[in-house]
Amino acid sequence: MASTETKTVTDAGSVEAGLDALEVVATGRTPFRQTFTGKILPPVVATVVVLVVWQALISFGIVDDPTKLPSPAAVGGEFKRAWLEGTLLGYIWTSVSRGLLGFLFALAIGTPLGLLVARVKFVRAAIGPVLSGLQSLPSVAWVPPAVIWLGLDNSMMYAVILLGAVPSIANGLVSGIDQVPPLFLRAGRTMGATGVRGAWHIVLPAALPGYLAGLKQGWAFSWRSLMAAEIIASSPDLGIGLGALLENGRNASSMSMVFEAIFLILFVGIAIDLLIFSPLERWVLRSRGLLVKS
Amino acid sequence: MATTFAEAAETVEHAARIEHVSKSFATPGGQQLVLDDISLDVAPGEFVTLLGASGCGKSTLLNLVAGLDRPSAGSIATDGRPALMFQEHALFPWLTAGKNIELALKLRGVAKTERRERAEQLLELVRLRGSYGKRVHELSGGMRQRVAMARALAQDSQLLLMDEPFAALDAITRDLLHDELTRIWAETGVSVLFVTHNVREAVRLAQRVVLLSSRPGRVAREWRVDIPQPRRIEDAPVAELSLEITEVLRGEIRRHGQH
Numbered sequence: 001m002a003s004t005e006t007k008t009v010t011d012a013g014s015v016e017a018g019l020d021a022l023e024v025v026a027t028g029r030t031p032f033r034q035t036f037t038g039k040i041l042p043p044v045v046a047t048v049v050v051l052v053v054w055q056a057l058i059s060f061g062i063v064d065d066p067t068k069l070p071s072p073a074a075v076g077g078e079f080k081r082a083w084l085e086g087t088l089l090g091y092i093w094t095s096v097s098r099g100l101l102g103f104l105f106a107l108a109i110g111t112p113l114g115l116l117v118a119r120v121k122f123v124r125a126a127i128g129p130v131l132s133g134l135q136s137l138p139s140v141a142w143v144p145p146a147v148i149w150l151g152l153d154n155s156m157m158y159a160v161i162l163l164g165a166v167p168s169i170a171n172g173l174v175s176g177i178d179q180v181p182p183l184f185l186r187a188g189r190t191m192g193a194t195g196v197r198g199a200w201h202i203v204l205p206a207a208l209p210g211y212l213a214g215l216k217q218g219w220a221f222s223w224r225s226l227m228a229a230e231i232i233a234s235s236p237d238l239g240i241g242l243g244a245l246l247e248n249g250r251n252a253s254s255m256s257m258v259f260e261a262i263f264l265i266l267f268v269g270i271a272i273d274l275l276i277f278s279p280l281e282r283w284v285l286r287s288r289g290l291l292v293k294s
Numbered sequence: 295m296a297t298t299f300a301e302a303a304e305t306v307e308h309a310a311r312i313e314h315v316s317k318s319f320a321t322p323g324g325q326q327l328v329l330d331d332i333s334l335d336v337a338p339g340e341f342v343t344l345l346g347a348s349g350c351g352k353s354t355l356l357n358l359v360a361g362l363d364r365p366s367a368g369s370i371a372t373d374g375r376p377a378l379m380f381q382e383h384a385l386f387p388w389l390t391a392g393k394n395i396e397l398a399l400k401l402r403g404v405a406k407t408e409r410r411e412r413a414e415q416l417l418e419l420v421r422l423r424g425s426y427g428k429r430v431h432e433l434s435g436g437m438r439q440r441v442a443m444a445r446a447l448a449q450d451s452q453l454l455l456m457d458e459p460f461a462a463l464d465a466i467t468r469d470l471l472h473d474e475l476t477r478i479w480a481e482t483g484v485s486v487l488f489v490t491h492n493v494r495e496a497v498r499l500a501q502r503v504v505l506l507s508s509r510p511g512r513v514a515r516e517w518r519v520d521i522p523q524p525r526r527i528e529d530a531p532v533a534e535l536s537l538e539i540t541e542v543l544r545g546e547i548r549r550h551g552q553h
Binding site: 013015016017019020023024183184186187189190191192193197201202205206208284287288289290 | 360361362376377384387388398401421431432433435445449466467474
């Protein structure tokens with residue numbers, strides 16, 4: 001008996017090792033060439049096409065009014081001037097530092113708020129719908145009351161950012177928690193993860209993808225709210241951020257300055273997303289096998 | 295839940311003692327009785343399979359034993375908190391295979407310094423040495439269930455509850471995991487209460503097969519399986535007993551079509 005037993009067991013082990021090897025799919029890194037043609041080239045081509053069309057509109061005299069449409073060269077000149085004067089990075093930093101600090105505040109408020117809404121039935125019934133509704137309220141609507149309440153200073157900027165970003169962040173966390181598979185909760189409970197330990201070890205990590213999506217949207221809302229606030233409420237005390245730059249351009253009837261400001265706003269919004277949120281999101285999804293390569 | 299586990303100390307001679315347990319659920323049509331007066335003991339180190347067709351409440355019973363739900367009547371006593379394995383692996387995708395096991399160790403209060411080594415041992419036990427750092431999605435279905443088994447064993451409980459853990463696997467893998475489970479059960483001395491609707495699987499694995507009738511679930515019959523291990527699912531004695539049990543099972547099912 002003993003001899004057959006050992007035989008069966010070793011057999012099972014080697015067969016299993018073979019089966020494991022057969023069923024595991026090897027994954028590797030995408031070669032750079034593929035990344036280049038698939039990810040980098042298309043946006044570069046799109047940008048070039050836009051520039052060519054823009055230049056053509058000017059060169060062929062289709063739009064012949066520099067106060068309506070400045071040439072690419074004029075806008076480039078504006079960038080160059082701001083760079084040489086040393087003010088370009090100042091504009092960017094004024095807005096970005098405000099935006100990121102405001103976003104961190106929004107994070108600190110939105111996260112516990114989202115937890116509360118997700119976990120406490122009464123709170124959810126009371127403010128859940130309002131929180132979702134607030135997402136569709138353009139945050140520019142908060143600028144006039146914020147100016148009246150707080151005056152023309154930085155705190156008013158932060159208030160507008162908070163009102164824009166907190167609902168997104170809280171809602172992201174709520175939907176992340178709602179989508180945690182019940183199986184994980186049951187598995188956690190049988191392992192003794194209940195109450196706070198269950199929230200920490202099971203619910204929060206399981207809700208992370210939804211939370212990150214909320215953060216990403218929260219940043220977009222922060223940035224938009226801040227630009228609205230900077231455009232409407234410009235004051236010498238506030239320093240010149242990108243929104244104020246845009247407003248200054250309008251006042252000076254300098255369309256190339258307006259274009260400069262718009263490009264910078266767009267650039268910063270995309271850059272923060274590409275440098276911070278997208279890698280974070282991709283990393284989380286990839287580590288969970290949720291990012292399917294097409 | 296806590297009271298059920300606390301009672302355990304008095305009944306050390308049983309890994310689980312289920313006494314006159316009934317369970318009903320509220321449905322739109324009134325109370326529906328799912329389990330009716332079930333009594334069942336699992337001895338320490340015993341391997342029992344619960345067999346039944348759909349609607350026999352076998353998963354419900356397992357949930358009650360696991361403490362995930364309370365019986366409507368009767369009592370369940372277990373020696374400590376049982377570990378539970380599901381049909382789906384239920385591994386946490388944000389953790390590696392090794393860290394999944396370590397989480398179970400951590401929640402049980404194992405010191406941080408010992409966890410890594412213990413997790414490696416458990417992976418070795420399910421023949422997955424070297425898979426410590428693998429992500430769940432990098433493992434095949436059979437490997438996932440083996441990690442889930444290692445995680446359940448990490449809870450170091452006297453009783454392992456298994457809710458159709460191999461039902462979603464292909465036949466080749468399932469066959470191998472039967473061998474593995476038999477080996478691990480013999481090596482660890484853990485008691486197993488294994489739910490399945492697969493008669494041959496029940497006979498292949500168990501020392502005792504308990505057949506539940508359906509709607510409501512009652513203990514219909516029990517068989518001792520004295521075929522020596524290691525068995526194979528193709529063995530003649532396994533097939534013979536399976537045939538006998540299947541006949542009784544079909545009789546139970548047939549009753550439901552007659553009115």
